[in-house]
Amino acid sequence: MNFELTRLLPLRPVNTTVENKAEKVKPYNEQGSKKEQVANMFNNIAHKYDFLNRSLSMGIDIIWRKKAIAQLKELKPKTILDVATGTGDVALEAMSLNPERITGIDISVGMLELGRQKVAKRNLSQKIELLEGDSENLPFADNNFDAVTVAFGVRNFENLLKGLTEINRVLRPGGKLVVLEFSQPRSFPIKQLYWFYFNNILPLFGKMLSKDDSAYTYLPESVKVFPDGAQFLSVMKQAGFAESRQKTLTFGIASIYTGTKP
Numbered sequence: 520m521n522f523e524l525t526r527l528l529p530l531r532p533v534n535t536t537v538e539n540k541a542e543k544v545k546p547y548n549e550q551g552s553k554k555e556q557v558a559n560m561f562n563n564i565a566h567k568y569d570f571l572n573r574s575l576s577m578g579i580d581i582i583w584r585k586k587a588i589a590q591l592k593e594l595k596p597k598t599i600l601d602v603a604t605g606t607g608d609v610a611l612e613a614m615s616l617n618p619e620r621i622t623g624i625d626i627s628v629g630m631l632e633l634g635r636q637k638v639a640k641r642n643l644s645q646k647i648e649l650l651e652g653d654s655e656n657l658p659f660a661d662n663n664f665d666a667v668t669v670a671f672g673v674r675n676f677e678n679l680l681k682g683l684t685e686i687n688r689v690l691r692p693g694g695k696l697v698v699l700e701f702s703q704p705r706s707f708p709i710k711q712l713y714w715f716y717f718n719n720i721l722p723l724f725g726k727m728l729s730k731d732d733s734a735y736t737y738l739p740e741s742v743k744v745f746p747d748g749a750q751f752l753s754v755m756k757q758a759g760f761a762e763s764r765q766k767t768l769t770f771g772i773a774s775i776y777t778g779t780k781p
Contacts, residue, residue: 544740553677554653558626561605563731565629569606571725571735583768584670587699587775588612590766594695596665600624602654602686603672607634609699610647613668622664624652655682662691670699673751674741683758690780696760697777702747704771713772717742751776 545556561568572580588609591599597619601610604623613621625631631649638647652658654669655678667686676682686696704710717739725735746754748765755763760778767774 544737544744553675554626554655557675558628560731560733560737561625561627562629565606565627565633568630568633569608574724579769583699583773583775584609584612586766586768587668587670587697588615590697590775590777591616591666591668591695594666596695598622598664598666600657600659600664600667600686600689602657602667602669602682603675604634604649605630605670605672607637607647607649609668609670610634610649611637611641611643614643614646618646618665621647622659623647623649624654624657625649626651626653655685657685657689659689661688663689664694665691666695666697668697668699671701673698673700674745679746680754680757683755683760687759687780692780694780695777696755696779697775698751699773699775700745700747700751701742702767702771702774703742706770709770709772714739747774752778 545551545553551559564571591613596616599610599613599616599618599621601607601613601621601623604610604625605627607623610621610623623631623634625634628651631651634649635644638644638649650658654672654676667690669686673679673682683696690696704713721738722735725731725738745751752763752765755776755778759780761781763776763778765774765776
């Protein structure tokens with residue numbers, strides 16, 4: 520059963536301590552910025568990423584992506600930017616909106632290479648372009664896209680506010696941002712089952728299948744410190760977005776956030 524809730528939450532000031540923790544949680548216990556470590560992590564697990572996503576989420580991530588893209592149906596965007604595009608799943612799903620052009624951007628060359636193979640296999644290279652680039656320093660002009668999507672990527676931003684502000688900059692006035700991200704369920708027993716799975720099952724199988732000791736330990740740690748719900752909506756407001764809303768999915772395991780550029 521897939522319970523959903525759409526709400527316009529009262530905005531609270533962002534807890535800067537939580538935001539700073541989110542920026543400091545990194546995949547590896549070594550020198551280097553979060554951005555560099557995230558890129559290395561995804562390069563390391565790229566070859567297993569899609570398989571792990573389908574397996575560890577039991578396929579529900581596919582449904583979540585469809586619901587995220589559905590938020591753009593009324594807008595009918597012609598130009599879409601998919602930030603933290605990874606292997607291009609959201610960019611490919613966004614083709615259902617019949618846009619003229621989709622651009623994906625990511626810092627992981629390993630993920631992008633697999634994404635380009637998927638795009639080429641579907642003969643969509645004329646419509647979808649996947650580029651290496653930094654989500655916090657987007658290489659695009661102001662007011663350039665009708666819509667921007669980010670799926671399971673904002674947790675990995677080194678500076679969340681800067682990344683969202685950059686997204687706002689490249690959106691045209693009236694354009695829409697759609698963010699799909701893990702959130703933290705609050706109700707019993709979903710909360711307890713969720714964290715047992717995240718802390719015990721997911722890291723074990725992730726390590727076995729990806730051969731990366733840290734990648735699927737980083738995931739629950741990054742979710743724990745991510746300012747979800749009202750706090751994330753508050754960051755969106757600071758970045759310049761209006762009409763920001765949260766739609767919870769599957770008992771609050773994930774959320775879709777939307778906002779428009781005035």
